Amino acid sequence: MAFFFGVLVLVVGLVISVALHECGHMIPAKKFGAAVPQYMVGFGPTLWSKKVGGTEYGLKAILLGGYVRIGGMFPPAKPTEIVGTYLGHYLTAQQFERLDSARQNDVRLSLAHEARIASSLDMRGQGQLKPFWQLSWAQQVLVMFSGPAVNLLLAIGCAFVALGGIGINVPQTTLAAVTHSASPQAPRAAYQAGLRPGDRIVAVGESRIDSWPILQKQIEANRGRSVDFSYVRGGQTCHALVQIPADGPIGITAAVTRERMPFTGVVKNIFNQFTGTVAVIGKLPTQVFAVAKSIFTDTPRDRNGIVSVVGVGRIAGDVASSNGPVPIIDRFASLISLLGGLNMALFAFNLIPLLPLDGGHIAGAIFGKVRSAIASARGKKDPGPVDIARLMPLTYAIFGLFLVITVVLVAADIVAPIHLS
Secondary structure (H helix, E strand, C coil): CHHHHHHHHHHHHHHHHHHHHHHHHHHHHHHCCECCCEEEEEEEEEEEEEEECCEEEEEEEEEEEEEEECCCCCCCCCCCCEEEEECCEEEEHHHHHHCCHHHHCCCEECHHHHHHHHHHHCCCCCCCCECHHHCCHHHHHHHHHHHHHHHHHHHHHHHHHHHHHHCEEEEEEEEEEECCEEECCEECHHHHHCCCCCCEEEEECCEECCCHHHHHHHHHHCCCCEEEEEEEECCEEEEEEEECCCCCCCCEEEEEEEECCCHHHHHHHHHHHHHHHHHHHHCHHHHHHHHHHHHHCCCCCCCCCCCCHHHHHHHHHHHHHCCCCCCHHHHHHHHHHHHHHHHHHHHHHHCCCCCCCHHHHHHHHHHHHHHHHHHHHCCCCCCCCCCHHHHHHHHHHHHHHHHHHHHHHHHHHHHCCCCCC
């Protein structure tokens, strides 16, 4: 039951994240006077919808995502542009418009012009509202960036709740447990030397111990040696000569306390999360190849590698149902952190400058501004908005590639899943 609860929390969080992402696009688009004919949460058959102010708001059956339709994403074709073929002859946009509707249906349109027509149909019944392509370049950038920006804010919020609010378990130099023996014939070094639960390690040899990581480093640095451990027991400083083995543990477990991470620590964690996500995206081809290899071979999955939504859901279930006396608050913090990481991934991935991602539209708007500025500096006529509809063949190819990647990741998360332990 706990496993499915963890998955449910992740799914609900993902739906809310995507719904807010689309709100991030919709709100500034409406503010700038653009037509927004539809805002939907989910995919598939519509369960409920209501039209308010020219926008149809609705809920669909498959609650895995959502979308917002902004009218007029692509500018109309220039009159002399080839938009398709008719009876074996190339047809310009001007010639296509002169045909009656019956003959237009017989025209084999280019992918670009099909996209333009579909985009223009979204402007029906929108009155004086503007198509997206008529917005200024800055407005276009803001509309498209606001969606990923919402995911970034959610990631930041999750980090401050999980790390700055709930806090993290920090190992102390006080011992929670001292293992008696690995076997009846082989007592652990710490127990044999006289260390017991409750002892607080303050020094190893001449090195002062202020934290558990420092203690671990000193143990590693003194492998195969007998070293004096200074510890506090009952308010008095005592000493124990510990024979540290060449390999293996000495048999001590740290006590932990929950500490709220300071503001600067949370900010650093968010920055590291962002740079780590970008690094993973940069290595996406090799990561996908490694994941695909794990499907057909016994090659283990990289625990820090990429996963699909299925994999993230499985990890969420593992977090919620993990064995051991893990407090509920710690499980909740882990789920919040997981959701924050997912939103950071949505932020970074959507800004890749390729269509159909938001970054592709942002790149198109910026390119159009640069092109217009260059034309103005040369005293030439403004070439107008960039017709990114011409990139539809590439867009379909990229979409197909993303689909293949998704299938590979989902298959791997079913056949060779990543577990927490």
